[in-house]
Amino acid sequence: MPVLLASFGCGLLFGIGLLVSGMNDPLKVLGFLDIFGAWDATLAFVMAGAVAVSSSGFALAKRRGRPMLTDANLWPTRAEIDWQLLVGGTIFGLGWGLVGLCPGPALVDLAGFGLPIVAFVAAMGAGTLSFEFSRPRSTSGQSLGNARPVTDG
Numbered sequence: 001m002p003v004l005l006a007s008f009g010c011g012l013l014f015g016i017g018l019l020v021s022g023m024n025d026p027l028k029v030l031g032f033l034d035i036f037g038a039w040d041a042t043l044a045f046v047m048a049g050a051v052a053v054s055s056s057g058f059a060l061a062k063r064r065g066r067p068m069l070t071d072a073n074l075w076p077t078r079a080e081i082d083w084q085l086l087v088g089g090t091i092f093g094l095g096w097g098l099v100g101l102c103p104g105p106a107l108v109d110l111a112g113f114g115l116p117i118v119a120f121v122a123a124m125g126a127g128t129l130s131f132e133f134s135r136p137r138s139t140s141g142q143s144l145g146n147a148r149p150v151t152d153g
Contacts, residue, residue, distance in 0.1 A: 003069045015108045021046045024108045026100025033097050 018024045023046055031040030067073055096102050101109070101117075103124060109117045 006069055014104060018105050018108045024105040026105075028100075029096065029102075029105075030100040033100075 021042070022028050023043065028040060028042055031038060032043035034040075061067070061073065092102070099120065101120060106117060106121050106124060110121050
């Protein structure tokens with residue numbers, strides 16, 4: 001239950017942050033991407049703030065060692081740039097640039113029940129599921145992701 005409550009709290013904080021910063025508004029994002037037109041630098045400031053806060057959080061978590069609510073940290077174990085990262089980043093960027101939404105803001109905007117947002121989130125879910133079903137599985141049926149437990153902090 002503590003992990004569930006922590007997850008809820010983090011999601012709530014993230015959603016409020018998106019709303020307060022206006023990053024749930026596709027026009028803000030599209031304004032940021034329009035570097036040759038009416039460029040809106042707001043997203044750059046939000047991203048800089050997020051990097052500063054999360055960098056501090058990661059530094060504290062690494063210094064702490066064992067996490068508070070689980071047995072081990074799940075740090076990424078891969079650092080190379082491969083074709084999946086390049087193709088995935090390109091597809092993500094195309095979708096972001098065409099619509100002005102990425103997954104977080106889309107889920108926040110889902111609360112408004114607008115039909116275009118519902119369709120976007122449904123398509124996003126279908127894309128995610130189709131990718132997950134195409135991934136290699138371990139013998140236990142789990143998807144083999146990139147994060148592995150690391151107990152040494």
